[in-house]
Amino acid sequence: MAVRGALSKRVPNYLDAARAAREGLGPNWYKVLREVFDPPRSRALEESLALPRAIWEFGSKLVVTTNYDRVLKWSCPEWANLRSWDIEAPAELVRLLRDDLDYPTIWHLHGTIENAANLILTPDGYNRLYSTNDVRGAHYEAALTSLRHLLASHTLLFVGFSFEDTTFGDQLRWLEETFRGAGGPHYVLVREAERDRMRTRLQGLPLELLTYAEHGEPLVTRVREFATVCQQRPRTNL
Structure with missing residues (x-):
């Protein structure tokens, strides 16, 4: 109840x-x-992996996810060389800060089912990661610092992200307030039917909306279009 x-x-x-x-x-x-x-893995329909496969087509060495499952691992074309980070991986995050990643990497920002006891899923977990309180936030300080570095120095595309999670949105507000609009730019994919509602939800956040017609194949096609454009441009911090 x-x-x-x-x-x-x-x-x-x-x-x-x-x-x-x-x-x-x-x-x-x-x-x-x-x-x-x-x-x-045997229960996953092959067509259901089309979207995560399209995400890997951007060619970025790093994919950050708040999902807990193994779907991005299953869909990585270089799975034999894939690296997977839990929430807190201090030595590895230093390499991220230096833009020194040699292999495709998944950063499970909210934890991975491979370590179920540490999932960021309930209020106490969110407080441990996103709190600015020195005592509560100390455990995941490297993770929060690295996330803020990414937001300030790279361009992020948010796929399948509703931003109903206000705690993550607070990090974007921090970016806007701290760097006066100089960070990013960042983009979020939004279904056309939800564009107005999402625009209201994202008011005040440094995000540009990119629309797609519908979930499923139209979304996959849209992601692949963006991936192709990125591949044709000079290497950037995406």
Whole structure:
């Protein structure tokens, strides 16, 4: 009932729903997480991997995701050389800050199902990563510092990102306030039918909207179009 109550609000509170689920499930919480986020590769329909494969076509050595699953790993064309980072990987993040990545890399900013106990999914986890409080934020200080470096020095394209997660949006507000609009630019892909609502949601954030007709093949085609354009231009920090 608590989970349904959090999700039935006019503005659903997903963090409260996750907290209620964790408290209600007790030890079964991690079993449910594995069932949801860690299915075997054999269960994945090949056509469902078209979008993550298109993302790899940009040629960037780094893909940052807030998803917990292995889909980006399954779809990486260089999977044999793929590197995967959990939330906090200090030595590896130093290489990111130096633009010194040799292999395709997935940074699971909110954790990975391979380490289910550390997922950023409930309010306490978000506080550990995004809090500016020295005590609560110290554990993930390298991660937050690296994220802010990326936002300030690189161009990011957000794919499948609703920005209902206000804590991540706060990092973009920090970017805008700190660098007075000099960071980025950053782009977010938005379904045409949701453009006006998304524009309202993103008001005040340093993001440019790029639209696509519909989920599925139209979105995949749009991502591949952008990937082709990026490949044709001189190398940039994308």
